[in-house]
Amino acid sequence: MKKSAVIVSDAYLPKKKTLATRLKTNLPLLLMILPGFLALLFFHYKPIYGLLIAFKNYKFKLGVFGSPWAANNGMEHFIRLFGGNEFAGVLGNTLWISLLRMVFGWPSPIILALLLNEIRCGWFKKLTQTLTYIPHFFSWVVLAGIFRMMFSSVGPVNSLLGVFGFEPIPFYSNNTAFLVLLISTAVWQALGSSAVVYIAALSGVDESLYEAAYIDGASKWKQVLHITLPSIMGTITTVTIMNLANVLNAGFDQVYNMYNYSVYDVSDILDTYSLRLLADGRYEIGAALSFFKSFVGMIFVLGSNWFIKKISKDEYGIL
Amino acid sequence: MIQRTRGEKIFNVFNYIILILIGVTTLYPLLYTFSMSVSTKLAAESGGLHILPTWGQITLDPYKLVFQNVEIWRAYGYTIFRTVVGTVGAVLVTCFYGYALSRPNLIWKKFFVGYITFTMLFSGGQIPIYLNIRDLGLINSVWVYILPMLISAYNTVVARSFFAGIPEALNESAKIDGAGEFRTFFQIIVPLSKPIIMTLALWIAVAHWNAWFDSMMYITDQKKIVVQQYIQRIVNESATERITDLGAAENAAANLTSETVKSGSIMVTIIPILCFYPFVQKFFIKGVTLGAVKG
Numbered sequence: 001m002k003k004s005a006v007i008v009s010d011a012y013l014p015k016k017k018t019l020a021t022r023l024k025t026n027l028p029l030l031l032m033i034l035p036g037f038l039a040l041l042f043f044h045y046k047p048i049y050g051l052l053i054a055f056k057n058y059k060f061k062l063g064v065f066g067s068p069w070a071a072n073n074g075m076e077h078f079i080r081l082f083g084g085n086e087f088a089g090v091l092g093n094t095l096w097i098s099l100l101r102m103v104f105g106w107p108s109p110i111i112l113a114l115l116l117n118e119i120r121c122g123w124f125k126k127l128t129q130t131l132t133y134i135p136h137f138f139s140w141v142v143l144a145g146i147f148r149m150m151f152s153s154v155g156p157v158n159s160l161l162g163v164f165g166f167e168p169i170p171f172y173s174n175n176t177a178f179l180v181l182l183i184s185t186a187v188w189q190a191l192g193s194s195a196v197v198y199i200a201a202l203s204g205v206d207e208s209l210y211e212a213a214y215i216d217g218a219s220k221w222k223q224v225l226h227i228t229l230p231s232i233m234g235t236i237t238t239v240t241i242m243n244l245a246n247v248l249n250a251g252f253d254q255v256y257n258m259y260n261y262s263v264y265d266v267s268d269i270l271d272t273y274s275l276r277l278l279a280d281g282r283y284e285i286g287a288a289l290s291f292f293k294s295f296v297g298m299i300f301v302l303g304s305n306w307f308i309k310k311i312s313k314d315e316y317g318i319l
Numbered sequence: 320m321i322q323r324t325r326g327e328k329i330f331n332v333f334n335y336i337i338l339i340l341i342g343v344t345t346l347y348p349l350l351y352t353f354s355m356s357v358s359t360k361l362a363a364e365s366g367g368l369h370i371l372p373t374w375g376q377i378t379l380d381p382y383k384l385v386f387q388n389v390e391i392w393r394a395y396g397y398t399i400f401r402t403v404v405g406t407v408g409a410v411l412v413t414c415f416y417g418y419a420l421s422r423p424n425l426i427w428k429k430f431f432v433g434y435i436t437f438t439m440l441f442s443g444g445q446i447p448i449y450l451n452i453r454d455l456g457l458i459n460s461v462w463v464y465i466l467p468m469l470i471s472a473y474n475t476v477v478a479r480s481f482f483a484g485i486p487e488a489l490n491e492s493a494k495i496d497g498a499g500e501f502r503t504f505f506q507i508i509v510p511l512s513k514p515i516i517m518t519l520a521l522w523i524a525v526a527h528w529n530a531w532f533d534s535m536m537y538i539t540d541q542k543k544i545v546v547q548q549y550i551q552r553i554v555n556e557s558a559t560e561r562i563t564d565l566g567a568a569e570n571a572a573a574n575l576t577s578e579t580v581k582s583g584s585i586m587v588t589i590i591p592i593l594c595f596y597p598f599v600q601k602f603f604i605k606g607v608t609l610g611a612v613k614g
Contacts, residue, residue, distance in 0.1 A: 026426040028500035029419045033431055036416035039469040040438060047443025047451045112341070115334050124335070130600060131342040134349070137592050139529035141547050145554030145585050146348045149355065149578055156351060159366040188344060196604055220327055245440075253532070257551065274445045283446055290444025298440045 051294075054078070054287035070284065077288040084285075086273060094269040097182065097250035102243060105187045105194075110236065112191055113198035114224065129199070132192025143189060144257035148172070151181060178263040185258075186251055197239065201232040237308050237316040244300045248293045349593075356381050356582035359574040378574045381583030391584070393542060394549040397534075401464035401545060402527040409523045410516060412469045417478030418504055423487070439472040452537050463537045464545070468526065474519055481515040482508065518602045528592065546588055554581050 023030070049064065055074035056067040070076035081087055112132065119125045135143065151157050151171040158168040171181045205228065213223050252271035259267040270293055277286035308316050347370070354369040362376035363369075385391060419425055420432060443451070457463040485508060493503040509516065531547035538544050 032415035032419040043467040047447040050447035286446035
């Protein structure tokens with residue numbers, strides 16, 4: 001009996017599917033993948049392949065692949081980029097702006113979410129959230145246009161300062177004033193939209209935890225420290241890792257629309273420099289710059305992800 | 320009911336004050352721009368905060384000028400085209416890819432996941448992307464507005480995690496009834512996925528509406544630029560003459576300053592967003608929780 005049963009079941013066991021049959025059953029799904037696959041191939045992977053010109057002397061007629069390798073084992077353009085007289089200043093500006101953006105932009109939405117979390121009045125909470133989210137929907141073209149009027153030498157901000165007896169601040173021609181304006185508007189623009197993630201995480205915290213803590217005599221501050229913050233820790237680390245990818249992005253959209261010649265010294269960043277290289281037709285050096293930017297960004301994401309995983313013993317991390 | 324201590328009450332008052340101040344910083348720029356856009360020359364050139372338009376000094380001349388301008392309407396047309404076509408296309412492509420990734424039986428899944436995840440880590444950058452667009456012959460083609468934005472890794476991951484939450488039994492019963500993957504997708508999955516589709520559509524639509532960089536970089540034909548790029552020229556390159564020149568003779572008498580014209584042009588691009596915003600806000604906030612991306 002036992003033996004025949006084995007034979008019967010063996011005969012009816014599905015054969016190991018060949019690739020051809022698997023492809024056939026997967027055909028509809030593969031067709032669904034196809035448009036996205038092609039879009040990424042042509043608009044994302046092809047430019048990555050195009051980065052090769054950073055190592056070559058690009059000749060349009062020969063194409064990316066056919067162009068000859070650059071001097072110094074292909075590193076010629078990198079040597080010229082890093083040795084160029086503009087690079088150090090531009091890199092410094094970029095790092096400084098993005099550092100300031102992180103230092104002020106990272107805690108602000110967390111603080112906003114914590115403050116909103118303490119509000120018991122429903123409509124006020126909602127109204128504040130709605131208002132702070134609005135700047136997220138405006139392009140930097142529009143925002144920069146509004147700021148240019150608001151912070152001009154005769155604009156409302158300076159007339160308000162005048163009422164209190166202050167000298168007008170030349171926001172668009174003084175280096176420090178421009179940096180303050182740049183950073184504060186960047187933080188302001190992202191405030192509400194970045195806080196939403198934290199607000200969502202906070203609304204998931206079990207109310208009974210707070211009640212228990214209250215009965216045990218924990219102060220409000222202790223409750224924030226030991227219940228609220230730990231419960232949004234995962235969200236905070238995810239956002240942090242994502243932000244670190246932008247270490248060399250000082251916010252091109254914003255800077256390009258807000259800066260002008262008189263504040264070039266502090267606001268000329270990698271991306272605006274890259275745009276100039278493009279306009280001058282210096283494609284190879286520009287590609288070397290793009291490569292450097294992408295590479296450093298990737299190292300920062302992978303590195304911070306690895307580090308956070310390590311110190312949190314695999315509890316947090318995105319990859 | 321938890322009672323509040325004295326310290327908490329004081330904190331509460333400060334909390335309200337801080338939040339009101341934050342709210343005011345977002346409201347004020349809007350009020351200022353609006354009030355400037357309807358101000359007469361006299362009102363606009365007087366100092367002050369311009370929180371509300373001065374009574375008796377209100378004019379619609381800046382708007383008349385903006386609306387008379389053919390160029391801005393044409394640019395508006397391109398913006399609407401890219402927002403509608405681009406959003407429909409991108410939502411479809413994103414949901415297809417995300418849905419396929421959410422299916423347990425997908426072949427070469429690891430590859431397709433890695434293929435899209437990698438794009439979050441590494442990209443070609445400004446100059447290789449420009450050269451690529453040029454080599455593809457898309458300079459001055461309106462498709463440059465649509466094609467590069469068809470798919471993004473983040474949106475796809477969000478879509479995928481939503482689709483993965485739909486019970487597998489629904490798929491199986493559809494299959495037993497003889498429906499193929501496409502039919503299952505459109506007749507079973509899509510109706511159940513309205514929240515995520517709405518959220519993605521809004522994210523993408525806002526990105527299209529506000530995009531200007533591609534128009535500046537890849538479109539040299541000034542008759543094909545989008546409205547944000549047009550505004551960029553007027554506002555940030557101080558090229559108000561672009562508008563004012565058109566009716567120079569009339570303008571001499573009109574009640575205009577470059578500030579009021581700029582404000583009017585800005586209002587024209589943000590009014591549609593402000594009109595939609597109250598109705599769609601919940602989708603933006605919901606999207607964050609829908610797309611609670613894990614792993």
